[in-house]
Amino acid sequence: MAKTYAIAIVGIGKITEDQHLPCIAKNPRFKLTGLVSQRGVARDGVPSFKTLGELLNSSTTVDAVAICTPPNARHAIAVEAMDAGKDVLLEKPTTATTLETADLVAHAAKTKRVAYATWHSQHNAAVDEAKRLLQGQRLKRLHVEWKEDVKRWHPGQEWIWAPGGFGVFDPTINALSILTKILPGPLFVTSAELITPSNRETPIAGKVSFRSPAAASGAALTAEVDWRQTGPQSWNIDIETESGQKLALREGGSKLSVDGKETVAAPMEEYERIYEHFAELLDKGESDMHYAPLQLVADAFFVGKRVATDAFHW
Known part of the structure; x- marks a missing residue:
């Protein structure tokens, strides 16, 4: 037992x-x-x-x-x-x-x-399938659109606006965690805009550009993130390979479409899978501590340019 x-x-x-x-x-x-x-x-x-x-x-x-x-x-x-x-x-x-x-x-x-x-967004069947499809491929285009409502997901939480609180990169790191799992090569930050409210210390929105040895010449690898989106939330990753295949991850990585046809649509059971994996690690006495997503966020802050925007109030 x-x-x-x-x-x-x-x-x-x-x-x-x-x-x-x-x-x-x-x-x-x-x-x-x-x-x-x-x-x-x-x-x-x-x-x-x-x-x-x-x-x-x-x-x-x-x-x-x-x-x-x-x-x-x-x-x-x-x-x-x-x-x-x-x-x-x-x-x-x-x-x-x-x-x-x-x-x-x-x-x-x-x-x-x-x-x-734990990187919960990695624990989706659609993410696993995207990784399989991208093996050995070269990237022509990558775009992350990760936009949500901070008032819905972090109501009244002041720590997110303090240094060390990550700001909008708290949810953005979920998208980056997916990329570090599925891409056929490492990802590096080349530039970033950190759009920061005048009364806060961390960004409410941002734009990031990347490069990768797995990308074709002239490839565009970008991310646009925002914490001011109301209504439907946007957790999307679009990838086009040099061979012309188009992958669209939707709803935080729970759904995948390939060339316009939905191929994976599974319920979001990310945290259930986290605890399943933790039990397996405990059984084996093994750790799982990769942290490339955290390094990407750190690099975005390291090379990023701060751009001031309107004050934020709850």
């Missing part, structure tokens, strides 16, 4: 409420045994603590910890958990900086713990 792992969640916000708690509840490989919430969020029958230290010093059984705090707190929490002999799952983006994530890779190896950097 497969082992059931006792798991605690650190950080109880919208994504935890919408995805992590429901997915843990319906996965027989996990049992929720603890919550850590500075705001004191509780669930019937599950003990709640203000800090991870309080949880670790209690009699609560915990095998693994899912870290769902804002990014700037994740490195310290993950180190504390691994030092206490716990395996860790990290919401995306893994940490606030690339070196923090690199350190967690090394720390997991040092402590012999499992560490898993």
Whole structure:
């Protein structure tokens, strides 16, 4: 019989409420045994603590910890958990900086713990099929359109506008995670515009250009992202190969059309698959900590030009 792992969640916000708690509840490989919430969020029958230290010093059984705090707190929490002999799952983006994530890779190896950097948008059948179709191909055109409503997905969350909060690149990293999985070669940022409200520190929109050794001469590789879109949300990736094949990933990578014909349309079960994969990693005692999407965001900030725009208010 497969082992059931006792798991605690650190950080109880919208994504935890919408995805992590429901997915843990319906996965027989996990049992929720603890919550850590500075705001004191509780669930019937599950003990709640203000800090991870309080949880670790209690009699609560915990095998693994899912870290769902804002990014700037994740490195310290993950180190504390691994030092206490716990395996860790990290919401995306893994940490606030690339070196923090690199350190967690090394720390997991040092402590012999499992560490898993989750990139939920990679866990779609349409993404897997797009990867298969692009193997050995050269890119003629790539365009990402990732536009959504920040007020809908991050209501009142001020941390996203602070340094280390990523701004619009918090959702954009989902598109980048898909690209790092499906493209037949690495992707590099060549330029970026970071469109930033006058009263905020991180961008609300942006434009990014890329290059890749897998691209044909003169290929256009671009992304346009925005957090001001109301109504229907746009999570689209369009790719044309040098051979003329056109791939269209829609609805965050859950649907794929090839040359105008829909070939994959599956329900969005990204977080269900995250926990399925985490159970597999725990069974094997293996980590999965690739972080190329985080590096692409960091490079966009590194080479990006700040462009001022109107103030943002909730």
